[in-house]
Amino acid sequence: MRRAYVYKAFERFWHWMQAILIMFLAFTGFEIHGSLSFFGFEDAVKYHNIAASALLILIAFAIFWHLTTGEWRQYIPTSRNIKAQLDYYLFGIFRNAPHPVKKTVLSKLNPLQKLVYFGLKVLVIPVIVTSGLLYMFYRYPQRHGVEGLNIESLQAVALVHTAAAFLLAVFIIAHLYLITTGTTVLSNLRAMLTGYEDLEEEAEEKEEEAIEEAVEEPAEEISSIKNF
Numbered sequence: 001m002r003r004a005y006v007y008k009a010f011e012r013f014w015h016w017m018q019a020i021l022i023m024f025l026a027f028t029g030f031e032i033h034g035s036l037s038f039f040g041f042e043d044a045v046k047y048h049n050i051a052a053s054a055l056l057i058l059i060a061f062a063i064f065w066h067l068t069t070g071e072w073r074q075y076i077p078t079s080r081n082i083k084a085q086l087d088y089y090l091f092g093i094f095r096n097a098p099h100p101v102k103k104t105v106l107s108k109l110n111p112l113q114k115l116v117y118f119g120l121k122v123l124v125i126p127v128i129v130t131s132g133l134l135y136m137f138y139r140y141p142q143r144h145g146v147e148g149l150n151i152e153s154l155q156a157v158a159l160v161h162t163a164a165a166f167l168l169a170v171f172i173i174a175h176l177y178l179i180t181t182g183t184t185v186l187s188n189l190r191a192m193l194t195g196y197e198d199l200e201e202e203a204e205e206k207e208e209e210a211i212e213e214a215v216e217e218p219a220e221e222i223s224s225i226k227n228f
């Protein structure tokens, strides 16, 4: 095992802020929906709108960070080992089987995580943000005498927004369970708090070898062309 710096400072800040905001949005959202009662409807709407604005700002910074650091590549889905990962969560985990995919700094998400996080990023979050903004501003044009946004009724928007909220709530519950399935019960949580995690050296070495090979191959090709 080797101690590696897996989650950078901004990444951890973004992760925890996003977790807090989404849980708060779910709480206030389901109060608006009528499922629970805590702040009172009007305050729930006010707080929901404030948290939504904070989430939008956070999303803008997160997009910038992922694009500029190249970390967005971590989320490219792959079908490789997806069945093995599913088998592990359904059966292997209860028999103390080893993790089928070893975590490395350059590939810190398993194939199921890649798929689910990709789906959240390109589908669920954009849907909840767009429907939320439509919900927020649907009266806005009429209020100022402009008939630009012609939504007859909010029903479809509310339905889509609530459906996406349910999906996110299911994700949070699954995520909380899966946090405990790392090398030890607390290792994933500790890593997202401190940034550091113990990774298997073998997996790291294999990855380094693969990178070296990939870098050497084109160099060899170039020198053989030059010699020719």
Ligand code: HEM
Pocket: 022, 025, 026, 027, 028, 029, 030, 032, 033, 034, 045, 048, 049, 052, 053, 055, 056, 128, 129, 131, 132, 133, 135, 136, 137, 158, 159, 161, 162, 164, 165, 166, 168, 169
């Ligand atoms: C940028 C993101 C978001 C925006 C702009 C937004 C905006 C809104 C607005 C304007 C409302 C209606 C308030 C009213 O009745 O006046 C609403 C309702 C609601 N929101 Fe959000 N929201 C966002 C994110 C979320 C998230 C992340 C969740 C849950 C995980 C969520 C869950 C809900 C729920 C359950 C309702 C009640 C829907 C209904 O019953 O009609 N929202 N949201």
